[in-house]
Amino acid sequence: xxSNIIKKWRLIGIVLLLSITFLxxxxxxxxxxxxxEENVPEEVETNDNNGEEIQEGTEELFPVTFTDDVGREVTxxxxxxxxxxxxxSTTEILFALGLGDKIIGVSDYDNYPEEALEIQNVGAQDMNxxxxxxxxxxxxxxxxxxxxxxxxxxxxxxxxxxxVVVTGSAESFDDxxxxxxxxxxxxxxxxxxxxxxxxxxxxxxxxxEKAAEAITDKKRVWVEVAPSPDxxxxxxxxxxxxxxxxxxxxxxxxxxxGWVKFTEEEAVNLDPEVIITTYGYYIDDPENEVYxxxxxxxxxxxxNEQVFDVNNDTVTRPGPRLIEGVETLAKLxxxxxxxx
Numbered sequence: 001x002x003s004n005i006i007k008k009w010r011l012i013g014i015v016l017l018l019s020i021t022f023l024x025x026x027x028x029x030x031x032x033x034x035x036x037e038e039n040v041p042e043e044v045e046t047n048d049n050n051g052e053e054i055q056e057g058t059e060e061l062f063p064v065t066f067t068d069d070v071g072r073e074v075t076x077x078x079x080x081x082x083x084x085x086x087x088x089s090t091t092e093i094l095f096a097l098g099l100g101d102k103i104i105g106v107s108d109y110d111n112y113p114e115e116a117l118e119i120q121n122v123g124a125q126d127m128n129x130x131x132x133x134x135x136x137x138x139x140x141x142x143x144x145x146x147x148x149x150x151x152x153x154x155x156x157x158x159x160x161x162x163x164v165v166v167t168g169s170a171e172s173f174d175d176x177x178x179x180x181x182x183x184x185x186x187x188x189x190x191x192x193x194x195x196x197x198x199x200x201x202x203x204x205x206x207x208x209e210k211a212a213e214a215i216t217d218k219k220r221v222w223v224e225v226a227p228s229p230d231x232x233x234x235x236x237x238x239x240x241x242x243x244x245x246x247x248x249x250x251x252x253x254x255x256x257x258g259w260v261k262f263t264e265e266e267a268v269n270l271d272p273e274v275i276i277t278t279y280g281y282y283i284d285d286p287e288n289e290v291y292x293x294x295x296x297x298x299x300x301x302x303x304n305e306q307v308f309d310v311n312n313d314t315v316t317r318p319g320p321r322l323i324e325g326v327e328t329l330a331k332l333x334x335x336x337x338x339x340x
Contacts, residue, residue, distance in 0.1 A: 069168030
């Protein structure tokens with residue numbers, strides 16, 4: 001074979017080799033392009049926060065700054081992962097907001113929900129500072145009592161890097177709603193709080209409307225929050241007074257304000273048609289205790305056996321169960337209207 005033919009076949013071979021290499025390279029690039037396209041996440045948006053990418057639907061809630069119930073400006077930098085609550089009502093609110101798994105310390109008096117009974121107790125008015133500092137929560141919810149009497153302890157928490165939020169006393173449903181909103185702001189659960197408050201308001205309004213339409217003969221009601229001999233009742237600026245007004249009942253102690261001490265003679269002279277007690281959690285058979293009192297036999301509520309005990313927590317704690325307290329009172333005082 002002459003040299004020209006040999007050179008020709010060599011040239012053809014080189015061209016074929018280069019073609020195969022080129023085609024193989026194209027195939028690899030196409031495969032990599034497909035793989036890269038498949039690996040791009042679908043629901044990703046770019047916001048204006050320094051070009052960072054966030055998942056669609058998420059919102060940046062922290063840091064958040066708000067004013068607590070004693071006028072302190074509080075800033076919480078990031079979503080709390082661990083919480084201590086030293087108030088039973090606050091604990092109930094936190095659980096209702098879906099934060100039960102984040103609570104690592106509660107007050108000695110927390111009893112609802114049942115899960116709260118399994119959480120470490122850290123004191124009440126007198127806090128166990130050492131224990132709380134050992135637990136080192138992200139945030140601790142205290143009360144205005146603690147702020148007024150144990151400010152040095154709150155300062156210790158803050159020095160340890162614990163955010164402190166002070167909740168105040170609530171005397172009305174509006175106060176309770178404001179407290180829930182503040183707790184929700186501090187924990188990033190605003191939507192949950194809005195749902196709870198909306199439900200409470202709608203149920204409360206439904207009771208008010210039904211009572212206003214159906215009740216023309218208002219019943220006189222005496223409320224006992226502590227039994228004989230040191231009888232205490234509730235006047236205006238209390239949840240019980242607002243609840244009674246909601247259902248068109250008359251609080252016979254409406255001339256007083258707050259929690260007030262009465263003598264038995266004073267209470268009997270008010271001549272109530274219904275008596276509501278709230279201390280069945282520590283007094284056995286509170287209704288019979290009232291029925292058996294000397295000098296009370298001619299009181300209409302006693303004569304007609306209209307003495308009822310209600311769950312104290314549902315009529316005194318500024319939390320989600322307040323609406324249950326209203327509904328219970330409505331059924332007990334006006335069963336002909338609100339009875340099932």
